[in-house]
Amino acid sequence: MENFTMASVRSTANRGRRAVSLWMAAVAAVSVFGVQTAHAQEVIKFGAPLPITGPLAPEALKQKQGYDLWANQVNLAGGINVAGKKMKVEIVYIDYQSNTPRAVQATERLITQDNVQFVFAPFGSGAAKAASTVAERYGVPMIAATASSSQVYDQGYKFLFGTFTPNDTLTNPLTTIIRQRLPDVKKVAILARNDLFPLAIAQEMEKSSKERGLEVVYFEKFAINTLDHSSALAQIKAANPQWIFATGYTNDLVLMRKQMTDQRIEAPVVTMIAAPAYQEFIDAAGKGAENITSAAWWHPAVRYKGIDIFGTTESYVKLFKDTYKVDPDYANASASVSGALFQIAIEKSGTINRQKVRDELAKMDVTTFWGQVKFGPNGQITSLEPPIFQIQNAKPIVVHPAGIKQGDLRIGVK
């Protein structure tokens, strides 16, 4: 329309043709508007800014799989029940190219131009924190499927909710178990990717370790895009720790594990967060993955009977596996449950009014395939007990909590 108008202004000849064009454009605009109105009555639009290209692309894919699975299930069932009327779900994706400022722009575009009713946060703590400001400004409920750092939720926002518990819910049980099982473990070395989540969880680990009488003999950060960890690892080796705790994403930790083997670095306990939860880490690290411990917010082995569209954890895992031919990991499941939570809140409130759906989310206390979901006053989930697992025979085996344990903790990483 804008292009047409500009072209018309520039044109001085052939006024007749211009009038016809104007009329046609007006008809087109009305018909598009009409379609959108009809469309909006049938469909609830959800916005999902994701890093579909760039370094975070693998993470985006996991989230997209989770959202799509939920949307497909809802639409297969006829839609979300809004006060007796079934409304289908449409997810509008925008690729923000792993670039946080673009994630903020994408969120704004989804709300103001694509007219989505609700939004999912972009990937990770950093981008979620940045984009939550936009959602808050427009009063749009936002669920963050992959943001755990408390800094995301300490902004006093009312419209932001997150499905990951704070980072210390991973590091506290981990350090407690290791202290109980291996009283000889006294020295810990921590190497963290200098990025919001990996660094935040490393700092939590430092705190948890010190609280339990462990000595942190090495704590360093490495830059994003680091191609070599040999110097840091040589220093760690010289410090002779019994526990090596490394954080980063798949690329970082596969490379680091390989270089640890190269440099003959061994320790009774090696913990890596967040990659070992993903099958691609296990495949890429090969034998090096054996006995690596990790923790995550969810694991296919947990057993919950949910009131959400997926029902039990088993049925979610089966559905995911049937659809994508791989086991779901916590990032997939968190994305799916985020959609399911919106659905529960909409169905309970019987409306798609943003404020009412937000209020419903705030007072929510339900069991889902993901676990118990209850958000704290800052919007972050408080009700989960994240599992600790270890790679044993190329499979992640849950070693804690006792209720869902699949095996015992093994000692020694070579």
Place this chain on the structure above:
Amino acid sequence: MLALQVLTNGLVLGCLYACIAAGFSLVWGVLNVINIMHGGFIVAGSYLAWLAYSSMGIDPWFTLLIAAPLFFGIGYLIQRGILNRVIAAPVLVTLTLTFGMDLILNNGMLLAFSADYRKLILSPPLGSFLLAGIVVPVDRLLAMVLALGLTFALYLILRHSRIGRAIIAVRMDRDASLLMGVDIKIIYAVAFGLGAAMAGCAGVLLALIFPISPLSAGAYLGKAFVVCVLGGLGSVPGAILGGLFLGVTESIGAVVFGPEHSVTLSFSLLIVFLILRPQGILGKKGYE
């Protein structure tokens, strides 16, 4: 002992950097083309090695024999068919063109292999050995030796073969070599082909060391840039020196300033060199 280990790590890493940068330096120096696709070629080489090993059991050492002519051919055709059309245009035009082709290459690899990280794991693994208390990983050492060998081979081609001399002649004075009867278009295509072959071979070797993903292309390109500026454009020995200098500086820097600053350090070096010695360590004369 720690100091020696760090120095060894730095030297080995430096040779890998040299290998990453040699072809890039040649293309930039001779053609005045900043080949943004270089990182993509390296990743494509890594995928070739991974595919050959995982599906046919071909060792990466043999894959090199396939990669070199294959990537030479691809590079030759790209230069002959596409880049030669805009070669006389300002450097920004060729840069934009290779940038565009890099996007295509990258997205093609994303489609073909997805963004998941892969790793070529040799069975049995090559392991490492102890030399006077210093651990030396065998795969890195072999990659280093081969990288040096490849770079030396490139040096020999440029120095002693007829086509190599023609490449250098074109680099020294394009117009004069044209007058001497050198077919510039073929020379350009050969130089670009050699650059692509170096990148492909580097990729094969790096598949043993780094996780493989289309997303790594940018990181390789970044290192190639720094090594070229440090070593001097178009100079093969310069690429080796620049690579070693960068590898050792990063390794020592990671210990002294902490690993988070090793990338900052390499780009700080780039800025210092651009201000104080823009021609690089060996870039002054510029003739091999």
